[in-house]
Amino acid sequence: MLTEKGIESGYELVLQQRLYEMYLMHEMEFAHLELKTREDLNLNAISKETKDQLLKLLRIHDRAPLLIPKSTSLGDRRVMVNDL
Numbered sequence: 001m002l003t004e005k006g007i008e009s010g011y012e013l014v015l016q017q018r019l020y021e022m023y024l025m026h027e028m029e030f031a032h033l034e035l036k037t038r039e040d041l042n043l044n045a046i047s048k049e050t051k052d053q054l055l056k057l058l059r060i061h062d063r064a065p066l067l068i069p070k071s072t073s074l075g076d077r078r079v080m081v082n083d084l
Helices: 003-024 046-062
Strands: none
Touching: 003 046
């Protein structure tokens, strides 16, 4: 059984990977970041504006990871953590 902390860690890992994928897809728009690997994408170090742009691209491309709250089942509803 997964713990909530483990699920949150997995979510953060997937989020960082997908944000890096958006960076790669739109690298010219984010050239100022000069990232070489996914690990270089420090979400705490980039500006709120840049992070918001990357999150917006995730939603546009339908790549935002979903985190299903413990209290709901798969059949109920899905909530994106960014909306909480």
